[in-house]
Amino acid sequence: MIAQALENPWIRQLVNAAMLLAVINLGVLVLIYLERKVAGYIQSRLGPVHVGPRGWLQSVADAVKLVLKEDIIPAPADRFMFVLAPFFVFVPVLAVFLVLPFSSGWVAYDFSLAALYVIAAGTVAIMGIVMAGWGTNNKYSLLGGLRSAAQLISYEVPVVLAILAVVFFAQSMSLVEIAEAQRGFRWFIFQPPLLVAAFVYMIGQLAETNRTPFDLPEAESELVSGFHTEYSGIRFAMFFLAEFANTFFASALAVVLFFGGWDGLPGLTGALWLVLKSYVLVFVLMWIRWTLPRVRVDQLLGFAWKVLVPIGLIVVLWAAASVVYAGGVAR
Amino acid sequence: MSLEPRTDPNPPTAGPETPAKGPAIDAQALHQEILDLGTQGMVMNMGPQHPSTHGVLRLILTLDGEEVMACEPMIGYLHRGLEKMAERRPYRHFLPFTDRLDYVCSLANNLACAQAIERLAGVEVPERAQWLRVALMELNRIASHLLFLGTFGTDLGATTMLLYAFREREEALALLEAITGARLTYNWIRVGGLPDDMPENWDKGVLAFCDLLESRLPEYDRLLTDNPIFRRRTEGVGVVSPEDAKAYGLTGPTLRASGVAYDIRRWAPYEKYAEIDFDVVVLRDGDTFARYLARRLELEQSVRILRQVFDKLPEGPIASKVGKVLKPPPGIAFSQVESPRGELSFTMVSDGSPNPVRVHIRAPSFANLTVLADLVAGNKVADVVAILGSIDIVLGEVDR
Amino acid sequence: MERDFGSALRTALAGLPEGAVESLEVSGSVATLRVNLGSLRAVLESLKSSPEAACDFPANLTAYDTGEEMFLVYRLASIERGWQALVLCRVDRSEPAAPSVTDLWPGFNWFEREVYDMFGVRFEGHPDLRRILLPDDWEGFPFRKDYVSRPSGSPLRGPQPIDRGVQG
Structure with missing residues (x-):
């Protein structure tokens, strides 16, 4: 009967979505634990140790605490915006996971414009952050929201350029096909133009996921916590969840775009390879976060427009040239 | 705008010659133009509760977007009337209170207070x-x-x-705890000496710590000093010229980063500093990075001093006899101590009675903070934090 | 150094009117000058600008009140020469006022505000003479010896006065 029900495309999509949601939430819990442990070891301390064996359950405890906490809405806040903002941040992150292929058949929804969709859907989150900044009616949050808008829009450009270069090579916008094109260790990272593109992409994603050295929207030493200063309880949890889900997604997308997707040595399932490679990239992001100081807002924007965008443009031209003249296409 | 020839009733007088450099657009004039439109800056309260104001400092910032147009520091949130308390008790009873001034370096306060009393009462x-x-x-x-x-x-x-810094600081605090029994408010310097000798093998512990710290300093440099992002955040930000630094009465590393060699340990040596070989760290640039670097380099000098101390430490008593009731002769005396933040000076006035007439504490953080408002104007919000951090204030002694 | 500093000071103060400096003692690298209020600013200015004394570093400014007399205490240092001058100046206790020197040393801005806050000395010409450490609505000047110690200002600012029957 279950098999019969799954024949129905609606039910199948619902099941897919539910599974995805579970995977994301679980993944984020693991990620938070990892972040704390990695930060702990980088900073020569232990990280969580008390809740569960080796602190394994710390994230669960935190999640329970956040859910149970009182949900405070500041009196001068713009209630409508304030309440709505976390959803605007959270939902796009879920939406982009829809098209992320974990393995050849393991994708919730595969369509031919997935690469474009990822960019478009991801950008909606900026709205949520600006709404949070404005709706809180707090000057620190407002500054954080504005910084965030400027930053995300600026860094979207190099990221798009980097993805565009990949699309040239794969001759497709479907993430599944992009990954398929790299099977058998013909990863795009080994193509010189795309190696540069990968760097541009990772730096851009570092900024888009608001992580040090680009964590200006929530720079705790300047803006207290930026746009989510006044959020508490479940609403804060949504921002938190979105941030970590976004970090994971950025890494997973990088794996799909540059590191061969689920391609790996035989013995493990493809999906496991993808997750494993993503976690390696996430680790790199964490490593960067706990090592570098934060840049200033003018340096941040200057770097995007004066360094990354020109490099991105050159990479696009280079990629186009190698596809057309050098036969760089993999298939 | 009319096309008629301009007849200005007040022809502009020739202003001071400005060197032709920088962008073609006169940023200041543009700024003034924007202000003339009636645009208001956003007034933002930074503090008294804020993670980066290092205590209860309150800065009233007027912002134009991310840029700071004006800054007004408000202090006094931690004012406990310590100087007034000093007037109401015998001289020596004030010593424990001085721990609460610059609570990061309370021994310097103890010493400055004890020294002022020693000078007033003529205690060896x-x-x-x-x-x-x-x-x-x-x-x-x-x-x-x-x-x-x-x-x-x-x-x-x-x-x-x-x-990383706290990892090593922990060792230093453990050593201080071994001798004073406290980790923050030591209260270990008395009028005429010290309350007790150092514990056995304390000197070995200190020397081991010196070696440890020296081995860790390159680590700090790799992490922070040589980091390009850190450099770009700090270099050329909040520059104080030597003349300004002197006029504002800055002291300590904040002054020496601007190229003025004024270190009380060398300038008016107290205790045994005259017999110790060390360098006064003086840097030229006067920017936030120089202020950081001055402190970073002073760590090395402190290690150097510590090593010499235990080479030369003589045997003997650790306190001179001072009467139970201290009645210094009428007069005025002041002490000068180079605290980590600058010149710490207690001015004491006696009228011959057991209680002082007046105790004034010249707190280095108080004097150094005066320059902040002028430094941050025109910089970004993020620079406010960087500049304030580089001045290194402790609100306990600013507010007293 | 003692003799050098003494003669440097005498040269620096030579142009001032008779009686501007009431007394001048030099001991070690510290000179103590007692100065007439009328010529206070002139003395400080010549200490700063004279190339001989070169006391251009504003080390400290405070005041003290003995109950009968109130004094301002300036300390100016010469970083290059390694000496410093302690300038004491009596002010009128009933209506204390003194010329401001913030235009000479911006660093004395807050110090003057503090002296005003604690002693009520009005510094004429100070750009922004307000209380600095105490709340704006504080009554009285606590470091004057005739000040009766009782918390004042808004009751919300701090603990209520407790009468323990002890004279402050």
Whole structure:
């Protein structure tokens, strides 16, 4: 009967979505634990140790605490915006996971414009952050929201350029096909133009996921916590969840775009390879976060427009040239 | 705008010659033009509760977007009337209170207070006590500068520096705890000497700590000093010229970063500093990075001083006999101590009675903070945090 | 150094009117000058600008009140020469006022505000003479010896006065 029900495309999509949601939430819990442990070891301390064996359950405890906490809405806040903002941040992150292929058949929804969709859907989150900044009616949050808008829009450009270069090579916008094109260790990272593109992409994603050295929207030493200063309880949890889900997604997308997707040595399932490679990239992001100081807002924007965008443009031209003249296409 | 020839009733007088450099657009004129439109800056309260104001400092910032147009520091949130308290008790009873001034380096406060009383009452301090005081001072300076390195890193978003610095600071605090029994409010300097000698093998512990710290300093440099992002955040930001630095009465590393060699340890040596070989760290640039670097380099000098102390430490008493009731002759006396933040000076006035007529504390943070408002105007919000961090204030002594 | 500093000071103060400096003692690298209020600013200015004394560093400014007399205490240092001058100046206790020197040393801005805050000395010409450490609505000047110690200002600012029957 279950098999019969799954024949129905609606039910199948619902099941897919539910599974995805579970995977994301679980993944984020693991990620938070990892972040704390990695930060702990980088900073020569232990990280969580008390809740569960080796602190394994710390994230669960935190999640329970956040859910149970009182949900405070500041009196001068713009209630409508304030309440709505976390959803605007959270939902796009879920939406982009829809098209992320974990393995050849393991994708919730595969369509031919997935690469474009990822960019478009991801950008909606900026709205949520600006709404949070404005709706809180707090000057620190407002500054954080504005910084965030400027930053995300600026860094979207190099990221798009980097993805565009990949699309040239794969001759497709479907993430599944992009990954398929790299099977058998013909990863795009080994193509010189795309190696540069990968760097541009990772730096851009570092900024888009608001992580040090680009964590200006929530720079705790300047803006207290930026746009989510006044959020508490479940609403804060949504921002938190979105941030970590976004970090994971950025890494997973990088794996799909540059590191061969689920391609790996035989013995493990493809999906496991993808997750494993993503976690390696996430680790790199964490490593960067706990090592570098934060840049200033003018340096941040200057770097995007004066360094990354020109490099991105050159990479696009280079990629186009190698596809057309050098036969760089993999298939 | 009319096309008629301009007849200005007040022809503009020739202003001071400005060197032709920078962008073609006169930023200041543009700024004034924007202001003339009636645009208001956004007034933002930074503090008294804010993670980067290092205590309860309140800055009223007027912002134009991310840029700071004006800054007004408000202090007094931690005012406890310590100087008034001093007037109401015998001289020596004030010593424990001084721990609460600059709580990051309370031994310097103890020393400055004790020294003022010693000078007023003409009390001699035995040799061994003087050497030990130097050791305590430098150990406490290391602890204080390490705290600065950590918090300054955090101010700029490099949170790991805090943990690294605290790892070593912990060792310094353990050593201080071994001798004083406290980790923060030591209260270990008495009029005429010290309350007790150092514990056995304490000197070995200090020397081991010196080696440890020296081995860790390159680590700090790799993490922070040589980091290009850190450099770009701090170099050329909040520059103080030597003339300004003097006119504002800055002291300590904040002044020496601007190229003025004024270190009380060398300028008016107290205790045994005259017999110790060390360099006064003087830098030229006067920017935020120089202020950071001055403190970072002073760590090395402190290690150097500590090593010499235990070479030269003589045997002998650690306190001279001072009567139970201290009645200094009428007069005025002041002490000068180079605390990690600058010149700490107690001015005491006596009328011959057991209680002082007046105790004034010249807190280095108080004087150094005066320059902040002028430094941050025209910079970004993020620079406010960087500049404030580089001045390294402790609100306990600003507010007193 | 003692003799150098003494003669440097005498040269620096030579142009001032008779009686401007009431007394001048030099001991070690510290000179103590007692100055007439009328010529206070002139003395400080010549200490700063004279190339001989070169006391251009504003080390400290405070005041003290003995109950009968109130004094301002300036300390100016010469970083290059390694000496410093302690300038004491009596002010009128009933209506204390003195010329401001913030235009000479911006660093004395807050110090003057503090002296005003604690002693009520009006510094004429100060750009922004307000209380600095105490709340704006504080009554009285606590470091004057005739000040009766009782918390004042808004009751919300701090603990209520407790009468322990002890004279402050």
